[in-house]
Amino acid sequence: MFEREILETVIPRLADGFVVTLEIFFLTLLISLPAGLLLSFGSMSKFKPLKYVVKTLVAVIRGTPLVLQLIVIFYGPGLLATWAQGIEISNFFIEWMSSWHVMDRFVAVIVSFSLNYACYFSEIYRGGIESISKGQYEACQVLGMTKTQAFFKVVLMQVVKRILPPMSNEIITLVKDTSLARVISIYELIWAGEVFIKLNGLLWPLLATGIFYLAFNGLLTVIFGKIEKKLDYYKT
Amino acid sequence: MSILEVKDLKKSFGKTEVLKGVSFTLEEGEVLSIIGSSGSGKTTILRCINQLETADSGYINVAGNVFFDEKIKKESAAEKRKRQLLVGLVFQDFHLFPQYNVLDNVTLAAKLLAKEREDYKHNKKQIIAEIEEKAKVLLGKVGLLEKISNYPCELSGGQKQRVSIARALIMEPKVLFFDEPTSALDPELTGEILKVIKGLAEENVTMVIVTHEMSFAKAVSSKVIFMDDGVIEESGTPEEVFDNPKSERTKAFISKFED
Numbered sequence: 001m002f003e004r005e006i007l008e009t010v011i012p013r014l015a016d017g018f019v020v021t022l023e024i025f026f027l028t029l030l031i032s033l034p035a036g037l038l039l040s041f042g043s044m045s046k047f048k049p050l051k052y053v054v055k056t057l058v059a060v061i062r063g064t065p066l067v068l069q070l071i072v073i074f075y076g077p078g079l080l081a082t083w084a085q086g087i088e089i090s091n092f093f094i095e096w097m098s099s100w101h102v103m104d105r106f107v108a109v110i111v112s113f114s115l116n117y118a119c120y121f122s123e124i125y126r127g128g129i130e131s132i133s134k135g136q137y138e139a140c141q142v143l144g145m146t147k148t149q150a151f152f153k154v155v156l157m158q159v160v161k162r163i164l165p166p167m168s169n170e171i172i173t174l175v176k177d178t179s180l181a182r183v184i185s186i187y188e189l190i191w192a193g194e195v196f197i198k199l200n201g202l203l204w205p206l207l208a209t210g211i212f213y214l215a216f217n218g219l220l221t222v223i224f225g226k227i228e229k230k231l232d233y234y235k236t
Numbered sequence: 237m238s239i240l241e242v243k244d245l246k247k248s249f250g251k252t253e254v255l256k257g258v259s260f261t262l263e264e265g266e267v268l269s270i271i272g273s274s275g276s277g278k279t280t281i282l283r284c285i286n287q288l289e290t291a292d293s294g295y296i297n298v299a300g301n302v303f304f305d306e307k308i309k310k311e312s313a314a315e316k317r318k319r320q321l322l323v324g325l326v327f328q329d330f331h332l333f334p335q336y337n338v339l340d341n342v343t344l345a346a347k348l349l350a351k352e353r354e355d356y357k358h359n360k361k362q363i364i365a366e367i368e369e370k371a372k373v374l375l376g377k378v379g380l381l382e383k384i385s386n387y388p389c390e391l392s393g394g395q396k397q398r399v400s401i402a403r404a405l406i407m408e409p410k411v412l413f414f415d416e417p418t419s420a421l422d423p424e425l426t427g428e429i430l431k432v433i434k435g436l437a438e439e440n441v442t443m444v445i446v447t448h449e450m451s452f453a454k455a456v457s458s459k460v461i462f463m464d465d466g467v468i469e470e471s472g473t474p475e476e477v478f479d480n481p482k483s484e485r486t487k488a489f490i491s492k493f494e495d
């Protein structure tokens with residue numbers, strides 16, 4: 001049924017889509033892993049205003065769908081600009097806002113995904129950090145370590161061990177969530193497969209995308225399993 | 237001059253006054269035991285001196301350094317840390333670092349501190365070797381040389397506590413504090429810890445020990461303090477406090493431990 005030529009066009013198209021999927025995945029991780037740590041520090045801050053701003057942000061992001069955030073971040077600046085242009089009063093801020101443009105699609109995807117995942121990660125980090133007993137910090141202090149040394153030399157490794165299972169779950173979810181980018185017309189893997197239904201009436205390329213997701217998540221599962229095993233040499 | 241001086245130390249948690257004015261001194265090479273029932277404020281004294289709690293009022297001086305003075309309010313983290321190295325604290329429940337083996341538990345803080353030395357870059361290898369050598373000597377002293385590459389989860393409670401003693405000793409504190417070092421251990425394991433502390437006393441290590449081991453306290457101490465409800469009810473030599481207590485409360489407390 002499927003001829004060689006079709007196969008030869010399908011595979012490269014899927015591969016193109018997969019590359020975009022991978023770009024979204026890695027860029028999101030690159031930004032959200034450290035950003036989540038900063039947010040978790042914010043949510044544990046003794047400075048109340050910061051703490052509540054961060055906690056509110058995290059609650060809003062976790063309480064609304066990623067698709068909605070994606071749409072708001074993509075169209076939002078443009079809509080605000082239109083609104084600002086129609087406003088009578090004029091000050092510096094309104095003028096600045098009038099000059100906003102619709103965001104670049106890909107940038108909008110990376111911004112919304114990174115924000116979304118940073119918030120989820122921050123909660124995992126916070127849980128991990130708060131699960132370390134006060135005694136560990138006190139032992140460090142009494143031995144003359146600085147707070148920074150205590151965190152990076154003693155606490156962090158224990159946190160990593162604790163958070164690895166929830167983090168790997170979240171990261172595997174991210175692989176699948178990349179497909180949401182198509183709602184603002186990002187040509188990612190699912191889109192690449194779906195094209196062939198409209199174009200040639202072929203269903204199998206779309207189904208074949210599943211294999212990419214499966215293989216990639218399988219690889220991630222193996223890697224996380226290996227790391228967990230590596231950290232298994234001690235118990236807390 | 238006394239190596240440790242505590243004057244009129246007061247500390248409240250919320251509305252409860254836990255220390256109601258505690259004063260004592262300790263000379264270099266002496267061993268002080270603090271006894272008293274649970275909740276009388278023994279741990280809080282150690283925590284205030286070791287800068288884990290901030291006293292409300294009073295005065296603390298260790299080896300000529302003012303640790304706490306109600307008149308001095310603001311100070312940098314660096315100053316606090318510099319003083320921290322003059323004291324050492326062994327916790328009731330060890331607080332070893334689970335991800336490091338025995339040797340690394342002992343050397344970690346010393347290695348981090350050594351990085352601040354001016355000659356660290358030039359003599360890095362030698363400095364690290366010296367620290368590890370020192371750790372091995374200390375681990376030999378507490379009888380744990382064969383356990384050097386084991387992780388805390390592979391040790392008994394008594395072994396963990398001995399590691400934590402070596403970990404405190406490597407920083408060479410002027411005064412070493414113990415907060416009920418045997419209370420988290422099975423009774424058959426307390427002996428090994430008490431033996432180590434006795435050995436340190438024989439080497440004239442200045443120590444303050446909170447303990448419920450009365451015969452041990454009597455044997456090892458130069459001075460004993462009996463704490464009761466946030467005040468020093470009685471203090472003196474072990475003979476005075478254990479054999480001829482003046483206060484009724486001291487008598488009642490000590491008689492609980494006689495069989």
Ligand SMILES: Nc1ncnc2c1ncn2[C@@H]1O[C@H](COP(=O)(O)OP(=O)(O)O)[C@@H](O)[C@H]1O
Binds near residue numbers: 254275276277280281
């Ligand atoms: N961080 C704290 N917050 C509130 N109360 C505390 C705190 N630490 C100790 N206390 C209270 O102070 C009292 C004395 O405690 P502690 O010094 O631990 O006594 P001890 O070591 O003699 O058993 C106890 O009643 C205890 O509940």
Ligand SMILES: [Mg+2]
Binds near residue numbers: 415
């Ligand atoms: Mg106590």
